[in-house]
Amino acid sequence: MSHTCHWPGCAREVPPKMWGCAHHWFKLPKDLRDRIWAAYVPGQEITKTPSTAYLEVAREAERYARALRVEPGTAGRRDSAPDTPAAQGLLF
Numbered sequence: 001m002s003h004t005c006h007w008p009g010c011a012r013e014v015p016p017k018m019w020g021c022a023h024h025w026f027k028l029p030k031d032l033r034d035r036i037w038a039a040y041v042p043g044q045e046i047t048k049t050p051s052t053a054y055l056e057v058a059r060e061a062e063r064y065a066r067a068l069r070v071e072p073g074t075a076g077r078r079d080s081a082p083d084t085p086a087a088q089g090l091l092f
């Protein structure tokens with residue numbers, strides 16, 4: 001089973017313990033990244049039972065990502081233009 005970046009619209013494969021690809025991971029505020037790691041339980045990707053704290057902060061990160069993407073103006077466009085790995089998802 002493949003695990004892909006949690007960034008909405010990004011289909012890049014990442015190690016299961018990673019929230020997303022490096023490109024998108026570093027778009028998250030450090031605060032969120034810290035909280036994701038704080039909630040991460042080693043082995044959760046094997047047991048498939050991440051803590052509710054992890055799920056909550058992962059959802060929060062996804063909301064943050066969506067808010068960034070729908071932001072009108074150049075920010076969203078600049079974000080999606082040079083990096084559109086969504087096509088990779090068609091391989092699966």
Ligand SMILES: [Zn+2]
Nearest residue numbers: 005010021024
């Ligand atoms: Zn990504």
